[in-house]
Amino acid sequence: MVLSNATTPSFARATLAEQIAGDMAQMQQSVQPGAAERIAAYLQLLAKWNRAYNLTAVRALQDMRVRHVLDSVAVRPWINSEQRLLDVGSGPGLPGIILALADDALDVTLIDANLKMTRFAEAAVRELAIKNVKIVRGRVEAYTGAQYEQIISRAFASTTDFLALTEHLAAPNGMWLAMKGRVDETVQSPFVCRATHALTIPGLDAQRHLQIYQKEAAL
Numbered sequence: 722m723v724l725s726n727a728t729t730p731s732f733a734r735a736t737l738a739e740q741i742a743g744d745m746a747q748m749q750q751s752v753q754p755g756a757a758e759r760i761a762a763y764l765q766l767l768a769k770w771n772r773a774y775n776l777t778a779v780r781a782l783q784d785m786r787v788r789h790v791l792d793s794v795a796v797r798p799w800i801n802s803e804q805r806l807l808d809v810g811s812g813p814g815l816p817g818i819i820l821a822l823a824d825d826a827l828d829v830t831l832i833d834a835n836l837k838m839t840r841f842a843e844a845a846v847r848e849l850a851i852k853n854v855k856i857v858r859g860r861v862e863a864y865t866g867a868q869y870e871q872i873i874s875r876a877f878a879s880t881t882d883f884l885a886l887t888e889h890l891a892a893p894n895g896m897w898l899a900m901k902g903r904v905d906e907t908v909q910s911p912f913v914c915r916a917t918h919a920l921t922i923p924g925l926d927a928q929r930h931l932q933i934y935q936k937e938a939a940l
Contacts, residue, residue: 737761793819804870810877868892897934
């Protein structure tokens with residue numbers, strides 16, 4: 722039996738890529754050639770692995786598009802593609818892989834201690850030939866591989882712990898980007914919140930914020 726185009730993976734991927742490109746345009750973001758297609762391929766791979774390995778509580782592909790892809794790209798206006806980015810507690814690669822696929826000039830390192838998460842991220846990097854992502858398996862407080870101008874976290878820990886555990890990895894004048902739901906935490910010296918941005922994500926009826934921190938000496 723020959724399947725119709727509507728049921729083939731390539732058709733589904735093309736449709737998903739069109740949705741992602743449209744979403745990013747709605748968010749007033751540029752889309753590099755091929756980026757939406759590669760993000761769609763990543764999302765399909767995540768959904769496939771998720772059925773066996775339970776990588777995320779979000780099951781439906783369209784819910785993943787909103788809660789994972791659009792939630793990740795929402796911070797792009799504050800990401801500098803000329804500076805290295807460390808994604809702490811990245812899980813299956815969120816937001817780091819999505820940001821790397823959206824901007825192939827961005828140098829991204831993912832770090833996570835969870836074996837199944839890093840195995841998936843490694844598979845995604847290999848299968849999608851993502852050249853601008855490096856994966857580290859381990860605890861961030863023990864990692865000493867480099868220093869980064871930008872350090873981001875989406876679902877790693879409290880903001881206080883995020884800053885304290887990664888302080889040794891920040892380059893001079895480096896910034897921490899904390900992706901939050903509600904903003905309800907006060908961070909103590911030597912860290913200062915430089916800005917708080919409310920994020921608007923198409924299709925998501927929930928609060929999302931980005932808080933940007935630096936050390937006092939860097940301000």
